[in-house]
Amino acid sequence: MNRQAKSANIHYLVEQFKNHDCFYVIDASHLTVAAIEQFRRSCNEAQAIYKVVKNTLVLKALAELSSMDTVFAPLKNDVLKNVTGIVFIKDNAQKPAKIILDFRKQTGDEKPVLKGAYVDGELFLGDDKLEVLKKLKSKQELLGELIGMLQSPIHNVLSSLQGSHNQLMAVLKTLGDRQEA
Numbered sequence: 701m702n703r704q705a706k707s708a709n710i711h712y713l714v715e716q717f718k719n720h721d722c723f724y725v726i727d728a729s730h731l732t733v734a735a736i737e738q739f740r741r742s743c744n745e746a747q748a749i750y751k752v753v754k755n756t757l758v759l760k761a762l763a764e765l766s767s768m769d770t771v772f773a774p775l776k777n778d779v780l781k782n783v784t785g786i787v788f789i790k791d792n793a794q795k796p797a798k799i800i801l802d803f804r805k806q807t808g809d810e811k812p813v814l815k816g817a818y819v820d821g822e823l824f825l826g827d828d829k830l831e832v833l834k835k836l837k838s839k840q841e842l843l844g845e846l847i848g849m850l851q852s853p854i855h856n857v858l859s860s861l862q863g864s865h866n867q868l869m870a871v872l873k874t875l876g877d878r879q880e881a
Contacts, residue, residue, distance in 0.1 A: 701754075706757060709753070709754075709757050710757055710760050710761045710764070713753065713757060713758060713761035713786075714761045714764050714765065716749070716751075716786075716788050717761060717762070717765055718765070719788075719790070720788040720789060720790055721790060721791070721793075721819070721820050722788070722789050722790070722791075722792075722793040722796070722817070722818065722819045722820065723786050723787060723788045723789070723817070723818050724786065724787040724789075724796040724797075724800070724814060724816075724817045724818075724833075725775065725779050725780070725784060725785075725786055725814075725815040725816045725817070725818075726784075726785045726786070726787065726800065726812040726813060726814055726815060727782060727783055727784065727785070727811070727812060727813045727815055728752070728783065728785045728811060728812040728813075729782060729783035729811075730811055731809070731811050731812065735807060735809075735811075736752075738803070738806075738807075739799075739803050739812065742799050742802070742803055743787055743796075743799060746789070746795045746796075746798075746799055747789070747790075748787050748788065748789040748795060748796055748799065749787070749788040749789070750785060750786070750787050751785065751786050751788070752783070752784070752785045753784055753785065753786055754784075755780040755781065755782075755784050758780055758784065758786070759776060759780060762775065762776065771818070771821065771823065772818075772823075774816070774823055774825060775816055775818075775823070778816075778825060779815040779816040779825065780815075784815070785812065787799070791838060791839055791840070792838045793817075793819040793820070793833065793836045793838070794833060794834055794835065794836045794837070794838065796817070796833075797814075797817075797830050797831075797833035797834040797836075798834055800812055800814060800830060801830060801834060813827045814826065814827045814829065814830050814833075815827075817829065817833055819833070819836065
C-alpha cells in the first residue's frame with residue numbers, strides 16, 4: 701500500500717470514528733472469504749459498515765482524534781493486535797452485538813470474536829461483553845422511557861382530578877336529588 705492509499709485510509713477511518721457514536725472491533729480471522737462476505741452482508745442489511753483494517757492505520761487515525769486519546773488508550777494497548785475488523789453503526793449500539801451473535805448461531809462457529817466496543821464514550825473490552833451490549837437500549841428507546849416516566853405523574857394527577865370531578869358531580873347530584881325529595 702503506497703503512502704497516498706494509507707493517507708486515504710487513515711482519513712476514511714478518522715471520518716468514520718467522528719461520524720459514528722458506536723463501533724465494534726472484532727477478530728474475524730479463521731473465517732472463510734464466503735463467511736466474511738456473509739457477515740458483511742448482515743452488517744449492510746442492518747445499516748452498519750464492516751471494514752477490515754490494518755492496526756497501524758487505526759492507531760494513526762485514533763492519534764488524529766487526540767480529544768479521545770484517553771478513552772481509546774485500552775484499544776491501543778490491548779485490542780489492536782492480529783487481524784482486525786471494525787463495525788461502525790449510528791444510534792443503535794445493540795445491533796452489531798445481535799449481528800455477531802446471530803452470525804455465530806447460523807455458522808455454528810465462535811467467530812467473529814469481539815475484541816472491544818466503543819459506545820457513547822464507554823469502552824467494553826472482551827468477547828464476554830456481547831450479552832451486555834446486546835441488551836443495551838437505543839437512544840430512542842431511552843428517550844421514550846424518560847418521556848413516559850415524566851408524563852406518568854402528570855397523567856396520574858389529571859386522572860385523579862378527572863375522577864374527583866366525576867365524584868364531585870355525583871355528590872352534587874345526590875344532594876340535589878335529596879333537596880327535591
